[in-house]
Amino acid sequence: MGYRSDEVASIIRDAITSHRLLPGDKLVEREIVESLGVSRVVARQSLIRLSEEGLVKWQTNKGASVALPELGEVVALFDALIMIERAIIEKAADYVHTEAWADLRRHADNELCLKHDHPVSAADFHLKLAAMVQNQFISDFYDRLNKKAVLLAAVYGQAKSGRLLMHDHARILDLIEAGRIDEAKNLAERHQGEILRGYTLKEVREHSGLRSLGDILRDTTPTHQDAPASDS
Ligand SMILES: [Zn+2]
Ligand SMILES: [Zn+2]
Structure with a gap:
């Protein structure tokens, strides 16, 4: 029994997000066909799916490779994230006495007791902040930007520990409550800047070396999770 194209896409996605396949690595259809025992049509469908998610790039005559943003x-x-977040903070000041605010405050306080990385597990804070201003268009747009940021984090890894960044979340709320809106906006901007530096200062990873695409795919156990929503 062969894999379906969504299963093949899932195998390749796992290899990318676990850094066994790196940006720029070629994804040769024939090797996918031989290592996973699927048809050429299935291999191609899986690559099309991944290119729609932004993980794979197609080049005419060169074929597919792992995307390199x-x-x-x-x-x-990150510019877009900062611009929209500054506007959200301006508006959030109107919600300081609401139940949604109390919920966000609890979330930020809880985060300080946990150890987790930013932004993959910490995007919640920003999404909740965006949702508080109750504008569906802003929430949708912000959500889309965040999904893209999570994708980049998966591909590039994250060099910086999230510990200090978590303190920013509670501090941003403190400043908004105190009516110090400009300071809150500036802290949010520095906060996103720190996350961005996590990408550009990323550790240099060992390349997967001489292992062939076929070997990597054969070793990647299939999962059946849903694909992340595409940005298109
Ligand atoms: Zn954050
Ligand atoms: Zn959290």
């Missing part, structure tokens, strides 16, 4: 794209993404 340019630094300019990463910077533009």
Whole structure:
């Protein structure tokens, strides 16, 4: 029994997010066909699916490879996050006495007791902050930017520990409560800047070396989780 294209996509996605396949690595259809025992059509469908998610890049005559986002794209993404977050903070000041605010405060306080990395497990705070201003368009847009940031984190890894960044969350709320809105905005901007530096200062990882694509895929156990929503 062969794999379906969504299962093949899942195997390749796992190999990318676990850094066994690195940005720039070629994804040769024939090797996928031979190592996983699937048809060429299934191999191609899985690559199309991954390119829609932004994980794989197609080049005419060169075929598919693991996508390598340019630094300019990463910077533009964080610029957009900062601009929209400054606007959200301006508006959030109107919600200080609401139940949603109390919930966000509890979330930020809980985070200080936990040890987890930023932004993959900490995006919750930012999404809750965005949701508080009760504008579906802003929430949707912010959610989309965040999904993209999570994808970049999976591909590039995250050099910086989230511990200090978690303190920023509670501090941003303190400043908004105190009516110091400009300071809250500036802290949020520094906060996103720190996350961005985590990417550009990423540790240099060992390349998967001489292992062939086929060997890597054969060793990657399939999972059946849902694919992340595509950005298109
Ligand atoms: Zn944060
Ligand atoms: Zn959290």
